[in-house]
Amino acid sequence: MVQQLTTDTILGRLSESIPVIASQSPTPHRLYIEVPKDRVKEACRILFEDLQGRYTITVGTDRRPVNGKFEVLHFFSFDRDNIRMAVRVFLDPDDLTLESITPVIPGAGWAEREIQDLVGIRVIGHPDPRPLALPDGFPEGLYPLRKDYPYNYQPPLDEGKTFPFKEPPPDATVVTVGPFFPVLEEPSQWRLFVDGEIVVGCDYRGFYNHRAIEKLGDSVLTYNQIVFLAERICGICGCVHSTSYCQAVEEAAGIEVPLRARVIRSLILELERVHSHLLWLGLACHIVGFDYGFMQSWRIREPVMWLAEYLTGSRKHFSINLVGGVRRDIVPDQFDRILSVADDVDRQTNELVKAIQDDTALIARLKGVGIFTPEEVRLSGAVGPTARGSGVAIDARRDHPYAAYDLLQFEVVTHDGCDTLARTLVRIGEIFESLKMIRQCVNLLKDIPVGDLLGEIPEEIPPLKDGMHAVEAPRGEVFHYVLTGYENRPYRWRVRAPSYQNIQSVPMMFKEGTYLADVPITLGSVDPCFSCTERMEVVDQGRSQSYTLEEKDLLRLSRSKYRALKATERK
Amino acid sequence: MLIGLGIVHIVLTLFAGPFLDGFTRKYIKANLAHSREGPLVGPWQTFVDLFKLLGKEDLFTAGGIISLQMLAPLVALSSALVASLMVPLSGIAPLGAQSDMIVFLYTIGLGAVAVVIGAMATGSPYAYAGSLREISLYLIVEPVLMLAMLGAMALSRSLHLEDQLRWHYAQGFSLPMLIGAVAVFVALQAQFGKLPFDIAEAEQEVISGPFIEISGPRLALLRWFFLSRQFVFAGLFCTVFLPWGLTAYPVVNLLITLVKIFVVYSLIGLIDAVMPRVRIDQALRVYFAVLIIALLGAVLAFVSA
Amino acid sequence: MENGLFWLARTEGQIGTGLMVLILASVLVPLFYRRRYYMGPIAFILTLIGSAFLISSGVSVFLQGPTSTFHLHPLPGLTTPLTIGVDYLSAVFLIFVPAVVTLVCLYSLSYIENYKEQNPARLYPFLILLPVAAALIVIAADLILFLIGWELLALITYFFIVYRKEKEVVRAGAGYLLVSQAAIVCLIGATLILYRFSETKNLTFEAVGQTIEQMGLVHPGWLHTALFLFLIGFGINAGIFPFHFWLRKAYPSAPSAAAGALAAVGPKVAVYALLRLYADWLPVSFFSTIWGQILALFGGLSLFVGAFIALLQTDAAKLVSCYITVQLGYIVLAIGAGVTFLPISPPIALVALTAGLFHTVNNALYKSLLFLNTGALFARAGETDLAKVGGLMRVMPLTGLTALTAAVAIAGLPPVNGFASxxxxxxxxxxxxxxxxxxxxxxxxxxFISALTLASxxxxxxxxxxxxxxxxTAEKKDLPLPMQVPQALLAVACVLIGLAPAAFVLPLYQAVSFLLHKGYAPSPYVVLGDSLTAIRLNFGxxxxxxxxxxxxxxxxxxxFLVSFGLYRLxxxxxxxxxxxxxxxxxxxxxxxxxxxGFYQPFKDFVGFRVNRSHARSHNPSAYASEEPPVRPITQQSQPDRLYPSVIRWISRLYRTIRRTRNGSPPMVWMLLTVSVIVAIALYSALS
Known part of the structure; x- marks a missing residue:
């Protein structure tokens, strides 16, 4: 039996072998410690191996305007004990190197490559130090996340500089899956090395569509504007980002959120989970050619979307959150419809799941495919159903309660299969758990008297305060870190979407003897959300007016576009 | 008269294939299985698609062999049409007296070979992957068909499809032929390129495999080849393996055959609509089992002959 | 002068002239070893002339009828005269073998330039002697001359194999010598048995037929032994299962051109010998049924084993070599069926024998073509490894087209010749x-194997x-004309035979039925139909x-026009x-x-690939109610390992020999001596 950890025991264990420079623990659940630069790897090793912490993310910050140094934070999470912590190290701008922790924690691979690309901190000893986030031909020596890099600067690109892909083994053929591939809804390139139908290796390149959302948040937008930008990080699970962001800011600023707002947040989050899992189920069926499941699952999902529109005014991008609370209430008139939709979805999903479970051909496609062992879960830092399908019961809703989850009764659905089928069953189980929670939320709302939806917000949020918070998104734990800044805008905002860790773990799932045909479904089984990993947004600021387009307008627009294309073609 | 019949066969193959495909798409797949409306033009959607493709730009790959890319769809479609001339849809076939079961199998195989060569001529690895899946499957599905037809041959003492049909009709029910019919029906699912065995095309895995680099009118011809081949195989199945309903009037025979083909298409379309795609190794295992069944039928046929 | 011309008009005269021209040429050509640029054309022209005589002799057999057998001067110490005689069956081989070899000779003119460090004087004489050896075998009408022909063929093959002089090539050559001499020993043994039981101590074919007929009545055991030894001897030369193992090393070692010529000769004369033995000498009897089925079984096994080994090959030359076994499997199967059915149903038997012979001719054409295509790969890419060449159709379109024709022919797709047979x-x-x-x-x-052939x-x-x-290979030019023309001609021949198969099948039917008693074979017009293009089989x-x-x-x-119309619509x-x-x-x-990776799922499925475990579910107990989802690892079952002991034995012996006598030519004679000793020992044991 492992002993119960507290922030003090962690600090104590670290101090045994590391000279801790500074530490702070704003709440019993949060710990920040500063260590010397040359002991970072050792500190992370102790946290990861000895104390069995879960690696979350690494953040690099240009703190030169504040204290003339660069800062790197390695985040860890102790899920059993509800503790999140960060290992902080300050780097001198003259010597921007840091020892890599990736050899110890493979899941840190991308994050370290990203600080190398975007902040310009060279990581020593990284097993795969290729560029990650920057486009082909981005000039050397320019680091977009530094404070001296203007948010709207477009450097001239250096033609001919291309991404260094790995060489295939001698007997293998390269089959590229992506950047544009029928079952990848977003651009990303999986370079598969296949021997016949068998996959013998792979290489990944993503970040084709990096949207620089963090840079916008760091430099242009205010706290409450970012809520709506954060929501647009993802087209499927936007609400989790805004919630997570709001909670991080609330933590940094010490804002109390009223109970009713917390329950509404939970309700909307669970509604989002139901629609996301149904959407995923359909896509997974589509990937293996089971279009019956695809169509039926999306048919069942549709009322959930209508319900979301009814409750929030929008099918997607609910925009329900604000820093400190929620934007609109859910009134008793709406309860019946919520409950009836929940019942319908429950019943119909049950029927669909029965059909799926009886389909031996479908089970044969999923079972034993994409094996992902619990040890690999830990090493890669995978989260959500991807981890729970391997029997690793981590769930931010239970482990680090937020919103109203401490008031809700639910089970963390896990499965020991470690394969695609297990991940599917976990998601199916979660649909029913979410429906249960939606009903509970409605009951809670009935009991809570109508009142404030926003907490008390100070005039100016104090600068240089750390806030981190996670939300259990449909795909796993969404993690937001906010360092508050001056003029009511954050100094640094870092988003770690669940797919950021889960996609890194996909190569581990391509076990020996994986068929080419298994690749799309294995990839699909982590429910990858590439847009979450690539944070960028295009805002048309030229036209500030807004108008509504109806079906006929859209048709007219697309037809005129088509005619224009035809006309240019003729020329 | 045979030339007239030949024209009927070619026209029928060219038009019944897409029509039946459109029918299953609209009424079986969309309406029945997917709970959706489906194409607005109903069973004619496949024709609309083909016609649209005929007018689209024709893209060849720069790294490939253009002459073979060009020839492959033409050879494929004509092989399916020639094969259709060998199937006694109305009790007699235009080329029935000039060919036999082996010629038929190889003629229809020629089309598949043309598709594969045309695909490989594009140089795309997806085309290779898809084509090789097609051939791997062919290696195990073809023997099923062969063994079933061997049974028919052993019983009727002739390799001619017409003789087999006539024998079967005169003889009525026989167990070896029933086993053969079951095996061939399962083989049809793969010969049709339908789920769960549409492994070669598999958009989600190899992006339509052999078709990936083929566009416009050549894609239309290739689609047409597959549709024609489906019709030809369905015709073969309905005449040689389900020969009941043979009369003295060819026109009546033809109509009866068409009704049977319609039923077979509907069944295959239904299976297609509610099944996921299996992996190639799983498909090989499935067809190996079917192969054993077909072998049993053939052995029975040889024993009882 | 007139006499000479008259002599030339006769079949024997043409054969004699042809053989003399060729033998003379094989002596003359090495004299040019310092002038390699003259050597090729001279060799080609002389081969063309010699072959033309041989071919015309073959044609004249069909026009004038078979020659009478006539005896040459007997060798001292032998009671049996050396005899030659040409019937329709011999004529078939006299036509296609020299034709293919001549084309290969033309091909070699340019192809030989790829072996800069080797002198072509080490290739041409043997290439020229190849039709001589084949002609000797097919025109021999007694067993001694017949055996001389075999030995000559074996030596020629050996020199083809060791042409490149590289270490592994020499090793392959030595392996081949062992195998071929074993075959000769078997043939000699069988001959000795026949000699022992011959009442007239005569080994002419006529006498052999009578001897066998009597042995069948009196000494069936000895007859079975002799037939068995013959089968091994011919089987090794044909490369059928279980004697296929040497092909895959020997043929790819020889230059592709030589391999192409050899493929049209070596296994094909074995087919001749099998036909001669089982259809001509062996009387239609109970023995036919037994040995026919044995042949058919060997044929069927050759099909299977050859095709599966071929599935694993990634080298063009090896792949094509493997298919010698497969194609001979078809032929032997057909001959086996024919021999079996001789006493049961003459129409079935005759069609089978004809089919076997027809397939032999077709196979000679497209198999040589495939070897020439392989040579073209080597000439352009310097490589026959299929994994390292690609897209060559853009470099050499005509060769690509011929390769396609050959592939279609060997896969037996209509309307090319392979399909008809x-x-x-x-x-x-x-x-x-x-x-x-x-x-x-x-x-x-x-x-089924036909489908597999298609796949390969x-x-x-x-x-x-x-x-x-x-x-x-991107900037390379097309092949030189001397290499293109033979390929094109062979491809055209494949297509032409495919278009009018009946016109070629009818003479072959005649050749086969001539082997049997007069009137035994039914009329070809009944069995095959009377059309020149269509074949309509009627077994009664x-x-x-x-x-x-x-x-x-x-x-x-x-x-096609309809499709094209749609395309242009x-x-x-x-x-x-x-x-x-x-x-x-x-x-x-x-x-x-x-x-x-080609056909990897299928290869996995039939279990020929190793190290392909499929890790199934990590935690089987998670689905405890269902069957354990762990697939057992496929065991290694490589067909190569079917004869490990034989191969090990041969290589060990070979290594011993190499240690004692360095260099290969002395070994030839040593082995020959060994063969002779073994043969004498066998003989003394018998008598």
């Missing part, structure tokens, strides 16, 4: 299967000629199978665009579909 074999076996179900099974296997040659064609062009109860290429092609032409524009890799840029070298 295979179709006859299938139909015959299947109909024979109604009497003896064994043949239905073998016929089904043959049909799609691999050959798809890997080498299609796909992305490798950068190493109506036409059961038909292959008529002309209406087939007519229908094909019409439907809306007359869309055309454009050439690069290959799409999902939007990524991938260089052709790594985008080429690797030959190693």
């Amino acid at each position: 295979k179709w006859m074999i299938f139909s015959d076996c299947l109909m024979a299967g109604r009497t003896l179900p064994l043949f239905a099974l073998l016929g089904a296997i043959a049909l 040659f799609l691999k050959f064609f798809g890997s080498a000629f299609l796909g992305p062009l490798m950068p190493a 109860d109506g036409i059961v199978a038909t292959w008529n290429p002309i209406p087939f092609l007519a229908a094909g032409a019409v439907t 809306l007359n869309p524009s055309r454009r050439v665009s690069p290959v799409w890799h999902c939007g990524a840029t991938v260089s052709p070298t790594i985008a080429k579909y690797h030959t190693h």
Whole structure:
């Protein structure tokens, strides 16, 4: 039996072998410690191996305007004990190197490559130090996340500089899956090395569509504007980002959120989970050619979307959150419809799941495919159903309660299969758990008297305060870190979407003897959300007016576009 | 008269294939299985698609062999049409007296070979992957068909499809032929390129495999080849393996055959609509089992002959 | 002068002249060893002349009838005279063998330039002697001359194999010598047995036939022994299962041109010998049924084993070599069916024998063509490894087209010649299967192997000629004309025979039926139909199978026009665009579909590939209620290992020999001596 950890025991264990420079623990659940630069790897090793912490993310910050140094934070999470912590190290701008922790924690691979690309901190000893986030031909020596890099600067690109892909083994053929591939809804390139139908290796390149959302948040937008930008990080699970962001800011600023707002947040989050899992189920069926499941699952999902529109005014991008609370209430008139939709979805999903479970051909496609062992879960830092399908019961809703989850009764659905089928069953189980929670939320709302939806917000949020918070998104734990800044805008905002860790773990799932045909479904089984990993947004600021387009307008627009294309073609 | 019949066969193959495909798409797949409306033009959607493709730009790959890319769809479609001339849809076939079961199998195989060569001529690895899946499957599905037809041959003492049909009709029910019919029906699912065995095309895995680099009118011809081949195989199945309903009037025979083909298409379309795609190794295992069944039928046929 | 011309007009005269020209040429050509540029053309012209005589002799047999046998001066110490005689069967071989060898000679003119460090004087004489050896075997009418022919063929083959002088090549050559001498020993042993039981101590074929007939009555055991020894001797030369193992080393070692010539001669004269033995010497009897089935079984096994080994090959030369076994499997199966059915149903038997012979001729054409295509790969890419060449159709379109023709022919797709002969074999076996179900099974296997052949040659064609062009070969020019013409001619021959199969099958039927008693064989017009293009098989109860290429092609032409009409219906524009890799840029070298992976699921399925475990569910207990989802690892079952002990034994012996006598030519004589000693020992044991 492992002993119960507290922030003090962690600090104590670290101090045994590391000279801790500074530490702070704003709440019993949060710990920040500063260590010397040359002991970072050792500190992370102790946290990861000895104390069995879960690696979350690494953040690099240009703190030169504040204290003339660069800062790197390695985040860890102790899920059993509800503790999140960060290992902080300050780097001198003259010597921007840091020892890599990736050899110890493979899941840190991308994050370290990203600080190398975007902040310009060279990581020593990284097993795969290729560029990650920057486009082909981005000039050397320019680091977009530094404070001296203007948010709207477009450097001239250096033609001919291309991404260094790995060489295939001698007997293998390269089959590229992506950047544009029928079952990848977003651009990303999986370079598969296949021997016949068998996959013998792979290489990944993503970040084709990096949207620089963090840079916008760091430099242009205010706290409450970012809520709506954060929501647009993802087209499927936007609400989790805004919630997570709001909670991080609330933590940094010490804002109390009223109970009713917390329950509404939970309700909307669970509604989002139901629609996301149904959407995923359909896509997974589509990937293996089971279009019956695809169509039926999306048919069942549709009322959930209508319900979301009814409750929030929008099918997607609910925009329900604000820093400190929620934007609109859910009134008793709406309860019946919520409950009836929940019942319908429950019943119909049950029927669909029965059909799926009886389909031996479908089970044969999923079972034993994409094996992902619990040890690999830990090493890669995978989260959500991807981890729970391997029997690793981590769930931010239970482990680090937020919103109203401490008031809700639910089970963390896990499965020991470690394969695609297990991940599917976990998601199916979660649909029913979410429906249960939606009903509970409605009951809670009935009991809570109508009142404030926003907490008390100070005039100016104090600068240089750390806030981190996670939300259990449909795909796993969404993690937001906010360092508050001056003029009511954050100094640094870092988003770690669940797919950021889960996609890194996909190569581990391509076990020996994986068929080419298994690749799309294995990839699909982590429910990858590439847009979450690539944070960028295009805002048309030229036209500030807004108008509504109806079906006929859209048709007219697309037809005129088509005619224009035809006309240019003729020329 | 045979030339007239030949024209009927070619026209029928060219038009019944897409029509039946459109029918299953609209009424079986969309309406029945997917709970959706489906194409607005109903069973004619496949024709609309083909016609649209005929007018689209024709893209060849720069790294490939253009002459073979060009020839492959033409050879494929004509092989399916020639094969259709060998199937006694109305009790007699235009080329029935000039060919036999082996010629038929190889003629229809020629089309598949043309598709594969045309695909490989594009140089795309997806085309290779898809084509090789097609051939791997062919290696195990073809023997099923062969063994079933061997049974028919052993019983009727002739390799001619017409003789087999006539024998079967005169003889009525026989167990070896029933086993053969079951095996061939399962083989049809793969010969049709339908789920769960549409492994070669598999958009989600190899992006339509052999078709990936083929566009416009050549894609239309290739689609047409597959549709024609489906019709030809369905015709073969309905005449040689389900020969009941043979009369003295060819026109009546033809109509009866068409009704049977319609039923077979509907069944295959239904299976297609509610099944996921299996992996190639799983498909090989499935067809190996079917192969054993077909072998049993053939052995029975040889024993009882 | 007039006398001389008259002599030339006779078959024997043409043969004699042809052989003399060729032998003279083989002596003359090495004299030019310092002038390699003259050597080739001289060799070609002399081969052309010599071969023309041989071919015309073969043709004149069909026009004038078979020659009478006549005796040459007997060798001292032998009671049996050396005898020659040409019948229709010999004539068939006299026609196609010299023709193919001449084409190969033309091909070699340019091809030999790829072996700069070797003197062509070490190749041409043997190439020229190849038709001589073949002619000796087929015109011999007594066993001694026949055996001399075999020995000559074995030596020629050896010198082809060791042409490149490299270490492993010499080793392959030595292996071949061992094997071929073993074959000769078997043949000598069988001859000695026949000699012992011959009442007249005469080994002319006529006498052999009588001896065998008597032995069948009096000493069936000895007859079986002799037939068995003959079967081993011929089987080794044919490369059928279980004697296929040497082919895959020997043929790829020889230059592709020589291998092409050899493929048209070596295994084919073995077919001649098998036909001669089982259809001519062996009387139609109970023995025919037994040995026919044994042959058919060997044929069926050759099909299976050869095709599966071929599935694993990624080298063009090895792949094509493996298919010698497979194709000989078809032929031996057909001959076996024919021999079996000689006493049962003459129509089935005759069609089977004819089909076997027809397939032999067709096979000689397309198999040589395939070797020449392989040589073309070597000439352009310096490589016959299919994994390293690609897209060559863009470099050499004509060669690509001929390779496609050859691939289509060997896969037996209509309307090329391979289909016609295979179709006859299938139909015959299947109909024979109604009497003896064994043949239905073998016929089904043959049909299945045909699909496998198709797969293998799609691999050959798809890997080498299609796909992305490798950068190493991108700027190369097309092949020189002397290499293109023979390939084109062979391809045209394949197509022509395919278009009018009946015109070629009828003479072959005549050749086969001449071997039997007069009047035993039914009329070809009943069995095969009376058309020059269509073959309609009738085994006595109506036409059961038909292959008529002309209406087939007519229908094909019409439907092709219909398809083309559809293609041009809306007359869309055309454009050439690069290959799409999902939007990524991938260089052709790594985008080429690797030959190693072809048909990998199928290979996995039939269990020939190793190290392909499939890790199933990590935690089986999670689905405890269901069957454990762990697939057992496929065991290694490589067909190579079928004869480990034999191979080990041979290589160990070979290593011992190498240690004692360094260098290969002395070993030839040593081995010959060994063979002779073994033979004498055998003889003394017998008498």
